Amino acid sequence: ILNVEQSPQSLHVQEGDSTNFTCSFPSSNFYALHWYRWETAKSPEALFVMTLNGDEKKKGRISATLNTKEGYSYLYIKGSQPEDSATYLCASSGGYQKVTFGIGTKLQVIP
Amino acid sequence: SQTIHQWPATLVQPVGSPLSLECTVEGTSNPNLYWYRQAAGRGLQLLFYSVGIGQISSEVPQNLSASRPQDRQFILSSKKLLLSDSGFYLCAWSVWGGDTEAFFGQGTRLTVV
Numbered sequence: 171i172l173n174v175e176q177s178p179q180s181l182h183v184q185e186g187d188s189t190n191f192t193c194s195f196p197s198s199n200f201y202a203l204h205w206y207r208w209e210t211a212k213s214p215e216a217l218f219v220m221t222l223n224g225d226e227k228k229k230g231r232i233s234a235t236l237n238t239k240e241g242y243s244y245l246y247i248k249g250s251q252p253e254d255s256a257t258y259l260c261a262s263s264g265g266y267q268k269v270t271f272g273i274g275t276k277l278q279v280i281p
Numbered sequence: 282s283q284t285i286h287q288w289p290a291t292l293v294q295p296v297g298s299p300l301s302l303e304c305t306v307e308g309t310s311n312p313n314l315y316w317y318r319q320a321a322g323r324g325l326q327l328l329f330y331s332v333g334i335g336q337i338s339s340e341v342p343q344n345l346s347a348s349r350p351q352d353r354q355f356i357l358s359s360k361k362l363l364l365s366d367s368g369f370y371l372c373a374w375s376v377w378g379g380d381t382e383a384f385f386g387q388g389t390r391l392t393v394v
Contacts, residue, residue, distance in 0.1 A: 202380035216382035259325065263380060271325035
């Protein structure tokens with residue numbers, strides 16, 4: 171994998187459902203993996219930065235895992251709420267300064 | 282606390298005209314600074330990054346240039362805009378390198394007509 175790929179590109183879930191999406195990134199020269207949340211008309215905001223294989227991070231109902239050997243990360247949202255609606259960006263740092271973003275997963279939570 | 286200012290929020294410019302987008306950071310010293318662009322239907326593309334005054338690294342050959350005349354000021358410029366320069370431009374800063382979170386400005390929607 172040469173680029174950061176995210177799937178699905180868009181997702182609709184009912185309020186209360188749990189959901190997850192995937193980020194795939196180059197496993198060679200891996201440095202760090204970022205997840206950002208980007209709400210409409212706002213700036214992207216960092217959710218997690220992970221560096222170690224097997225890392226798991228949690229913030230409220232949102233959590234993320236990291237597998238650097240196979241080059242993927244999952245973002246989980248438990249009990250989705252309408253305010254979770256946003257685009258979730260994944261970014262991989264393959265070097266000290268270079269951060270490559272995926273196209274994002276646009277999540278719409280239906281009340 | 283740290284804040285990042287980016288302006289203008291929207292801009293409509295004719296083809297061939299110059300461009301200057303400015304970004305300033307407050308509340309921190311010697312930040313890493315970044316310019317990103319999101320073209321329609323695509324992810325955020327890193328255009329330039331800077332680790333210090335006068336130090337600019339370009340990621341993608343293009344019609345744009347960047348400058349960092351002061352520690353907390355980052356400017357994106359073009360001498361002659363192309364239609365393909367249209368997009369959403371985001372400035373960001375981070376404390377350190379690729380393993381620290383980036384903080385983004387509000388963005389500039391540029392439309393070249």
